[in-house]
Amino acid sequence: MAERLLEVVNLNKSYGALQATKDLSFSVQKGHIHAIIGPNGAGKTTLVNQLTGDIDSDSGRIVYKEHNITQLKDYQRARLGIARSFQITHIFENLSVAENMALALFAHSGHNFRFWQKSLHSSSIRDKLPEALARVDLAARAEIPAGALSHGEKRQLEVGMALAAEPELLILDEPMAGMGPGGTVELSKLINALKGSVTILLVEHDMDVVFALADMITVMVYGEAIITATPEQVRRDTKVQTAYLGEEA
Amino acid sequence: MNQKNRKISVIAGGALLLLLLPLVAVLLEETYFISLFSRIIIYGLAAVSLDLLLGYGGMISLGHAAYVGIGAYVVGIFFYHAQEMEPIISIPFIMHGSENALLVLPLAIIISGFFALVIGSLCLRTKGMHFIMITLAFAQMIYYFFVSLEKYGGDDGLSLYSRSSLPGLDLSNDLHFYYFCLFLLIGFLFLVKRTVDSRFGLVVRGGSNNERRLKALGINIYRYKLVCFVIAGAGAGLAGGLLANQTEYISPGLMHWTLSGELMVMVLLGGLGTLFGPILGAAVFLLMEETLAMYTEHWMVFMGPFLVLVVIFAKRGLFGLLTGEQNNNG
Ligand SMILES: Nc1ncnc2c1ncn2[C@@H]1O[C@H](COP(=O)(O)OP(=O)(O)OP(=O)(O)O)[C@@H](O)[C@H]1O
Numbered sequence: 001m002a003e004r005l006l007e008v009v010n011l012n013k014s015y016g017a018l019q020a021t022k023d024l025s026f027s028v029q030k031g032h033i034h035a036i037i038g039p040n041g042a043g044k045t046t047l048v049n050q051l052t053g054d055i056d057s058d059s060g061r062i063v064y065k066e067h068n069i070t071q072l073k074d075y076q077r078a079r080l081g082i083a084r085s086f087q088i089t090h091i092f093e094n095l096s097v098a099e100n101m102a103l104a105l106f107a108h109s110g111h112n113f114r115f116w117q118k119s120l121h122s123s124s125i126r127d128k129l130p131e132a133l134a135r136v137d138l139a140a141r142a143e144i145p146a147g148a149l150s151h152g153e154k155r156q157l158e159v160g161m162a163l164a165a166e167p168e169l170l171i172l173d174e175p176m177a178g179m180g181p182g183g184t185v186e187l188s189k190l191i192n193a194l195k196g197s198v199t200i201l202l203v204e205h206d207m208d209v210v211f212a213l214a215d216m217i218t219v220m221v222y223g224e225a226i227i228t229a230t231p232e233q234v235r236r237d238t239k240v241q242t243a244y245l246g247e248e249a
Numbered sequence: 250m251n252q253k254n255r256k257i258s259v260i261a262g263g264a265l266l267l268l269l270l271p272l273v274a275v276l277l278e279e280t281y282f283i284s285l286f287s288r289i290i291i292y293g294l295a296a297v298s299l300d301l302l303l304g305y306g307g308m309i310s311l312g313h314a315a316y317v318g319i320g321a322y323v324v325g326i327f328f329y330h331a332q333e334m335e336p337i338i339s340i341p342f343i344m345h346g347s348e349n350a351l352l353v354l355p356l357a358i359i360i361s362g363f364f365a366l367v368i369g370s371l372c373l374r375t376k377g378m379h380f381i382m383i384t385l386a387f388a389q390m391i392y393y394f395f396v397s398l399e400k401y402g403g404d405d406g407l408s409l410y411s412r413s414s415l416p417g418l419d420l421s422n423d424l425h426f427y428y429f430c431l432f433l434l435i436g437f438l439f440l441v442k443r444t445v446d447s448r449f450g451l452v453v454r455g456g457s458n459n460e461r462r463l464k465a466l467g468i469n470i471y472r473y474k475l476v477c478f479v480i481a482g483a484g485a486g487l488a489g490g491l492l493a494n495q496t497e498y499i500s501p502g503l504m505h506w507t508l509s510g511e512l513m514v515m516v517l518l519g520g521l522g523t524l525f526g527p528i529l530g531a532a533v534f535l536l537m538e539e540t541l542a543m544y545t546e547h548w549m550v551f552m553g554p555f556l557v558l559v560v561i562f563a564k565r566g567l568f569g570l571l572t573g574e575q576n577n578n579g
């Protein structure tokens with residue numbers, strides 16, 4: 001039954017002399033929550049950007065649903081059902097919270113060359129909008145310009161927009177960072193509820209969250225994937241303990 | 250009074266003022282005001298179209314006058330050939346001149362829009378400073394092209410001797426012409442307002458703030474920006490066609506970067522991304538020019554500091570001051 005949704009083969013990216021990702025290879029099973037962990041600067045965000053097409057890879061291959069997407073542009077990959085949240089918040093600060101969410105919801109309902117009807121009245125999103133906002137606890141803030149939200153609320157919106165795009169592959173780059181304890185618990189529940197229906201690639205520093213949620217974990221150190229295994233195996237692995245978990249303990 | 254009502258009152262007040270102004274001018278026998286405010290309405294229309302780029306699309310074009318000029322030349326060239334009774338082109342088909350506003354104004358819109366499509370499709374491949382400079386470069390190219398057209402007066406331009414004709418109205422009558430311009434301005438505002446609030450407008454406004462997020466949502470902003478650029482160019486073309494009628498004169502000066510700069514000043518004065526603000530900006534700019542120019546030809550010496558003050562202290566320009574609205578566009 002295990003079906004591969006994403007396969008990464010020998011992926012590389014250098015910034016000058018610094019090799020941010022080094023011969024990365026691993027695959028993600030459909031329906032899994034696959035966590036990527038590693039110390040600061042290990043190359044996790046670089047990997048995410050390579051997967052989404054935000055940056056071009058130097059070499060290697062990205063296979064999504066049996067298609068080689070390595071050469072596709074970022075927006076083309078998004079249209080194939082890959083959504084992401086950014087570690088550094090990327091929201092439309094000049095638009096209202098509802099409008100932000102609407103743009104994310106529109107992603108999967110046809111073209112945007114609609115000039116007449118008011119955007120928020122569009123039938124394709126009207127029903128989904130309240131739910132999408134409520135899911136990240138922003139229903140009461142719908143009318144406010146997103147730029148005026150608190151830091152934590154901006155993080156909620158950031159993650160909420162990635163969820164709203166109804167992706168097949170959801171890539172979350174440290175979604176919990178800056179959310180506060182309450183937000184972290186809520187978001188863990190949310191991610192857990194998506195388990196099975198959406199494949200999730202989760203970059204996260206919070207080990208409790210990772211070990212509670214993940215089906216598989218890839219550990220990155222200095223740009224390299226030193227192991228891809230189940231949480232149990234990762235916990236017991238000596239390489240991981242010395243290279244990474246050992247440092248924290 | 251809440252902000253929304255306050256905004257509606259300001260807009261309604263402005264509309265009422267423009268609607269009644271000619272009647273007051275006639276009563277006071279100051280009919281000169283009618284032609285002055287016709288000019289304000291036309292420049293206002295051009296400034297609104299520029300606001301679509303500056304305030305909503307985040308596209309800083311320093312060549313917007315090119316489309317005003319092209320619109321004016323379309324009207325002027327058709328007029329000239331109608332007068333001379335000589336076809337504009339005879340190969341591959343014969344095209345005659347015309348004075349009919351119902352023909353030449355739509356043509357001014359379409360041809361300016363077409364130029365915006367071609368120029369925009371090249372300019373929008375660049376960003377930031379490059380975009381500003383390349384829009385300017387194209388506008389200057391068009392300026393020099395028309396300077397070199399001896400047939401249409403070159404540097405000196407061309408006098409038209411009368412205005413376009415329109416069934417049911419006499420555009421040579423300043424009162425008729427005024428209401429005709431006002432009607433077109435209101436129509437354009439209505440269209441732009443719908444566009445800005447639509448799903449298309451949402452994409453354009455979002456793209457001006459965070460292009461990377463838009464791409465992550467699967468939206469390639471380029472085509473949306475281009476369509477926005479064309480709408481703005483077409484609007485400027487209409488303003489140009491009206492301006493040719495208003496002054497009964499066309500010249501390459503209409504395409505010069507100084508006019509692009511003046512339009513930009515009107516948008517900033519009135520309020521970036523406020524839609525109605527640029528009309529207020531055009532009014533303040535032209536009224537200041539009109540009054541200060543009586544005392545000194547260096548009237549810009551006063552305009553400059555005034556603009557600086559407005560830009561620093563009123564984020565949404567004079568319109569924002571009136572409505573009490575300081576952020577959130579739309
Ligand atoms: N645009 C860039 N130019 C140069 N170096 C970069 C660039 N982006 C990242 N790096 C470097 O590449 C390495 C990997 O960075 P990356 O952001 O991928 O790490 P990360 O695992 O996401 O770290 P964190 O846990 O802090 O988010 C770091 O040493 C970083 O300084």
Ligand SMILES: [Mg+2]
Nearest residue numbers: 044045046087
């Ligand atoms: Mg990172």
